[in-house]
Amino acid sequence: MALASPRVETTLLMNRTYQVEFAMGLELTTHLKSLKCRALQLCGSTVEAEDLLQDTVERALRFQRGYEPGTNLRAWLNRILTTVFISKKRRSTRERNALARLNADPCAWVRPEPSPEVTSVSPRVKCAVDCLPRKFRDVVWLVDVGDMSYKDAAEQLSVPVGTVMSRLHRGRRQLAATLSANESSVVEPARAA
Numbered sequence: 001m002a003l004a005s006p007r008v009e010t011t012l013l014m015n016r017t018y019q020v021e022f023a024m025g026l027e028l029t030t031h032l033k034s035l036k037c038r039a040l041q042l043c044g045s046t047v048e049a050e051d052l053l054q055d056t057v058e059r060a061l062r063f064q065r066g067y068e069p070g071t072n073l074r075a076w077l078n079r080i081l082t083t084v085f086i087s088k089k090r091r092s093t094r095e096r097n098a099l100a101r102l103n104a105d106p107c108a109w110v111r112p113e114p115s116p117e118v119t120s121v122s123p124r125v126k127c128a129v130d131c132l133p134r135k136f137r138d139v140v141w142l143v144d145v146g147d148m149s150y151k152d153a154a155e156q157l158s159v160p161v162g163t164v165m166s167r168l169h170r171g172r173r174q175l176a177a178t179l180s181a182n183e184s185s186v187v188e189p190a191r192a193a
Contacts, residue, residue: 136171
């Protein structure tokens with residue numbers, strides 16, 4: 001028996017694929033009435049049920065390669081319908097909650113989440129910050145402890161933003177070096193025997 005050329009085999013495979021897809025599409029149409037009834041039960045509204053049915057059919061056709069011919073197509077379609085319904089309800093709930101927050105506070109979308117406030121620093125850190133040169137200490141204190149933006153700190157110190165960034169970088173580096181030096185020089189007290 002002679003082997004078919006790769007082009008012929010590809011054509012045959014494509015024809016079989018289209019035949020399976022066409023057959024699935026025909027079989028799918030026989031289940032539309034029961035799917036519509038189920039969608040209406042879930043949604044309660046004809047318009048929403050029709051949208052749900054359309055999304056279900058679209059998803060079934062898009063993912064028809066996931067269907068195994070010879071298995072229960074109706075169950076597969078009902079599973080897709082239920083999954084699409086649940087996804088839509090979750091999305092609707094998220095959107096409703098977001099709109100409720102926006103109605104309560106119109107600036108909620110543009111305002112960043114508040115960062116936790118630093119109410120105090122340990123005496124060791126305060127001592128290390130106080131040991132920094134004044135130009136670095138002021139920037140570290142305003143930005144890191146006072147939670148100011150670079151721009152606000154620059155305005156308060158009457159320096160450019162780039163200077164704040166540079167001083168903050170060098171101040172943090174010196175602070176880290178001071179804290180690590182202090183940490184290594186701390187000796188644990190001897191245990192009583």
